[in-house]
Structures are given as C-alpha cells and as structure tokens.
Amino acid sequence: MVGMREPVETSDATVFSSHFYPQLFEALRQLPRGAPTALDWSKFLVHPRRGLAELSGQVIDIAAQERKQWTLPVLYLRGQELLITRAQPASGDADDEGSGRSAAESAPVDPVVTAKLELLREMLEGLSADAPDQYRDNLKAHVRRLETGAG
Numbered sequence: 075m076v077g078m079r080e081p082v083e084t085s086d087a088t089v090f091s092s093h094f095y096p097q098l099f100e101a102l103r104q105l106p107r108g109a110p111t112a113l114d115w116s117k118f119l120v121h122p123r124r125g126l127a128e129l130s131g132q133v134i135d136i137a138a139q140e141r142k143q144w145t146l147p148v149l150y151l152r153g154q155e156l157l158i159t160r161a162q163p164a165s166g167d168a169d170d171e172g173s174g175r176s177a178a179e180s181a182p183v184d185p186v187v188t189a190k191l192e193l194l195r196e197m198l199e200g201l202s203a204d205a206p207d208q209y210r211d212n213l214k215a216h217v218r219r220l221e222t223g224a225g
Contacts, residue, residue, distance in 0.1 A: 075150045076119070086126055086143050092186060093122035094147075099189030102160065103196075110157035119147050161200025191220050 076094065078087075098118050105111050127137040127144035138144055194217050201210055 076115075077148055077150060078146045079148055080146060082143065082146055086129070086146070089125045089129060090122045090147055093125040094118055096185045096189050097121060099193050102158070103189075103192055105158060105160040107160045107162050110159045112155050112157055115149055115151065119149055122147055161196060163199055187220055191217060194220070 082090075101113060101118070123144045124134060126147070127134055127141055129143070130137050130141055132140070194213055198210065198213050198217070201213075
C-alpha cells in the first residue's frame, strides 16, 4: 500500500499521482497474461518523489534538501509477497487489447486517463461469468465517463 506520512497539499498529491499511476498502470499492462507475477513496488516511488522534490524548480540535490514533501510518500509492505495475475483476454477478442475500438476512440490525451481506461477494460475482460451485474455495470459506466471526458 502506498500512503503519505502526513497530510499533503493538493498540488503535491497531483504531482505524486501524475508520476505514480501512469508507471504503475504501464507495469500492470506489461505483465504476462495468466502468470502470477510479483512487482517491485519500491521502484514506483522514485519518479513521484523526484517530481515532488523538483517542484521548486531546483536541481534534485538542492531541492531534496529544502523540501521535505518528497519524503512523504511511503510504501507499506506485508511480509507475504503479492502476486498479480493479468487476466486472459475474453474469448472472441481479435486483438491483445480486446477493445474493438478505433485508435481515436481509445487514445485519450491524458496518460493517466489512458492508463485508467486500459486497466478498467482489462478488469471487465477478466470478470468471471458469475460477477454481479451491478459491478460489471459500474465498471462499464466508469469507462464511458472516462472515454467521454466526464470522469
């Protein structure tokens, strides 16, 4: 679990999120399908921390000494390794992404939105047949909101 050691400013949370989530989602997208895989979670804090340190516009060594905000993101790990299994594409999907959408429809400009959409679409693909309809409908609604820029 990633957290902050103390409350942070909204601007710092935005910088953290804009560095953390795109690289996390990309790493998840790169996982082999169907094989339980462990991630090195600590590497996902490097760029967000650097982004926080450099908010002042100074070189990293000086900024890191003058701004404590870069030290606030922390990683909490359990003793047991977390294995993640990327779902296999649903049968009948022609391509690896399985979206059936044109590039223009599935390529939002914001990389964070793009990463969220990819992850949500994979979650939909990986749902078991007995997953609650409400859960499936909520995921689809969230995808539609992101695709239209409303979410």
